[in-house]
Amino acid sequence: MAELFDQTVFLKFLAAVLAIFNPLYNIPIFLSMTKNCTAAERRHVAVVVMISVTVIALTAVVIGEEVLGVFGIDVPAFRIAGGIIIFGIGMSMLKAEDRPPGDQAAMDDGHERKLNFAVVPLAIPLTIGPGTIAITIVFSHQLSNGAEIVTLGSAILIACAIVGLGLLFADQISRLLGETMINVLTRIMAILLVAVAVEMVLTGTFHAIDAHYPGLVKEGG
Structure with missing residues (x-):
């Protein structure tokens, strides 16, 4: 079981996913x-x-990297692109305004259509979007086929359960914390996201250089 579960990756991935889900x-x-x-x-x-x-995140774990292969996209390039996306998400959460324009537009669209808004826009893209899928694929690349399902799947189930509980007890949480505390905690999550994004971009850049120019990074160091 130890070979199928990487505790370090699990904790790091869980923290990153919870920061994105927020x-x-x-x-x-x-x-x-x-x-x-x-x-x-x-x-x-x-x-x-x-x-x-849960279904979307688990699907990204299982077939995300294969989908990249179909389009001829290597993981280092996707890591850089995902880092840029996550950096943008984190920076928008750090800004003073309460809601980024894209999230507000999705929220307004859900009101206007008067349809089932549980899947769109609440699940997609307000809870899980490109940033979550990108970081899921990047982390799954670090593990073997069995380990990625056990390690990342466990983290996803826990994160999604926390999201569900947050929504089920939304009234109580909102009254308990208040808008100010929610905004403070959101910005703390944003700082974590920005740090994860920077690491993804730097790591992806080094791997891309090493893949296209073998030995260059080592020689330069």
């Missing part, structure tokens, strides 16, 4: 979009969001 960040959106729902309907929306995010 359950507290989506609570105000969830409460706003479900304000006219009954308690049972709100619970149903929370469960659908949790299941949708």
Whole structure:
């Protein structure tokens, strides 16, 4: 079992995924979009969001790298691109405004359509988007086929369960923490995201240089 579970990667990936998911960040959106729902309907929306995010994230673990291969994209290049995306997400969370324009647009669109907004936009793209998929594929590349499912799958299940619990108890959490504390915690998560993004870009750059110009990095050092 030790070969199938990498504790270091698990903890690092769990922290990164929770920072991207940021359950507290989506609570105000969830409460706003479900304000006219009954308690049972709100619970149903929370469960659908949790299941949708889990399925998408696990799919990225299992076939994400294979999809890159179909398009001829190598992991170092994808690591750099994913790092840039995650850096943008983190920086938008650090800004003073309460909600990035893209998230606000998705929220407004969900109101206007008056359809089932649990999957779109609450699950996609407000909870899981390109940044989550990118970091999932990057981490899965570090592990063997069996280990990526056990290690990353376990982290995803825990992170998605936390997201689901956050939405199920959104009213209580919102009253307990208040808007100011939620904003503070969101910015702490944002700093973690920016750090993860910088590491992804630097690592991807070194790997790309080493792949195209073998020995150059070692010789330069």
